[in-house]
Amino acid sequence: MNTIESESVAEQLLKLFSRLGFPNEILTDQGTQFTAQVMKEVSRLLSMKQITATPCNPKCNGLVERFNATLKAMLKKMCAERPRDWDRYIEPLLFAYREAPQGSTRFSPFDLLYGRTVMGPMQILRELWTDEINENETQHTYQYVIDLKGRLQETCKLAKSELEKSQTKYKHYYDKRAKPRTLSVSGEVLLLLPTDKNKLLMHRKGPFTVVRKLNDLD
Structure with a gap:
């Protein structure tokens, strides 16, 4: 695009x-x-x-922001190693990301999407070293669809359980440095916003008046 x-x-x-x-x-x-x-x-x-998403609040879309940071780090490494043709390796980099298990769910994006472990370079290398070839038994199409649906449902349950564990752990780490703050309507606050000339630079603007309180956190 x-x-x-x-x-x-x-x-x-x-x-x-x-x-x-x-x-x-x-x-x-x-x-x-x-x-x-x-x-x-x-x-x-x-x-x-x-x-x-809420403006200037990347935590609202944290999964995408985390992916962007990981992809930028991968591209930075590739540009340093292959400065002339780094763009040719974007698709392999994306494949590597989709194949690797995600830290919170313990499953790779391929597992969650297709319900099976995708055949990647490491899987091919393992079969060459160990002479292991998985010969799947013949199944009717209907039985295959039923089994696949069951695997996807079970995978989603396990991923949701692991995600809840990770959220609890991350919340514990976040609360260690968090400080309670209470904002009241008609009070004044300073907002940390990007500068007019460079969105990567942040500085506080204001004061602004609080006109409405949505909940305890927003």
């Missing part, structure tokens, strides 16, 4: 949905390409609920 205009983003999303299915809801940031009328119309036609 050469541009990030609303039309291009909508077309790429449709290509993705045509392979994986249409979601009930989609979470995006508040970029203009996602909040434009084109995306609203696409969401309406697909009966898809569009949810936007």
